Amino acid sequence: LNRTPLIAGNWKLNLDHLQAIAFVQKLAWSLDDAKHDFAGVEVAVFPPFTDLRSVQTLVASDKLPIAFGAQDLSAHDSGAYTGEISGAFLAKLECSYVIIGHSERRTLHNETDEVVAAKVQAALRHSLVPIICVGETAEDLETHGPSAVPVAQLRAALAGVTSAADIVVAYEPVWAIGSGQAATPDQAEQVAAALRAVLVELLGDDVAAKTRILYGGSVKAANIAGFMREPNVDGALVGGASLDLDEFASIARFKQ
Numbered sequence: 001l002n003r004t005p006l007i008a009g010n011w012k013l014n015l016d017h018l019q020a021i022a023f024v025q026k027l028a029w030s031l032d033d034a035k036h037d038f039a040g041v042e043v044a045v046f047p048p049f050t051d052l053r054s055v056q057t058l059v060a061s062d063k064l065p066i067a068f069g070a071q072d073l074s075a076h077d078s079g080a081y082t083g084e085i086s087g088a089f090l091a092k093l094e095c096s097y098v099i100i101g102h103s104e105r106r107t108l109h110n111e112t113d114e115v116v117a118a119k120v121q122a123a124l125r126h127s128l129v130p131i132i133c134v135g136e137t138a139e140d141l142e143t144h145g146p147s148a149v150p151v152a153q154l155r156a157a158l159a160g161v162t163s164a165a166d167i168v169v170a171y172e173p174v175w176a177i178g179s180g181q182a183a184t185p186d187q188a189e190q191v192a193a194a195l196r197a198v199l200v201e202l203l204g205d206d207v208a209a210k211t212r213i214l215y216g217g218s219v220k221a222a223n224i225a226g227f228m229r230e231p232n233v234d235g236a237l238v239g240g241a242s243l244d245l246d247e248f249a250s251i252a253r254f255k256q
């Protein structure tokens, strides 16, 4: 299997554009460290919308080896949608990725599976790689077992997605988000394997083999290595720990 690991920092509602510039510059210095081998690891940051232009300018002018994307996008490309941000705009800012269906969007902004699927289509229309987030609550886990809800969410999100699409899947158990209580590597692997089986079924063997599945939920430097040893876990979506430069750089150094 030849999937490039992806370590993605979801900043959520943190760091303004000046703080973002300072952070990304320092992160690049930290990754440009001869003592450590980052070859073959992709590092990405997901700042608030208002930071993206600054991050784009810095990354492009200094040719920094850091990818970036947005935390959300509109299902619509343009029109009377006050407060929304179009995938077309994100593509113009050279975003590579966009996070879709994060549990905080699903819970706090009532994003349904249908909205998530429409946003996935919007991302693909503009050649943005959607990072499709799925995950079960503690109650779901108790009632339905570990994989049922994430599998159903992924099936719904992939409605209309063809095998030509480039996507990333993030498994984020809601009970592990920001709680300090991460899933075990075993638990993450079990669900990641079930999600990969959905990819095989809906998009075929080749797409399933090349699609990265991330684990997210209280990832930190102390637990990343365990997740990365699992065959179906190809990286991490990191929230709280992505705001601490040394911690995030250590997560990206999971191989050492």
Ligand code: G2H
Pocket: 010, 172, 176, 177, 178, 179, 216, 217, 218, 219, 237, 238, 239, 240, 241
């Ligand atoms: C899950 C994760 C990042 P944290 O939301 O997407 O956050 O690492 O703080 O649990």
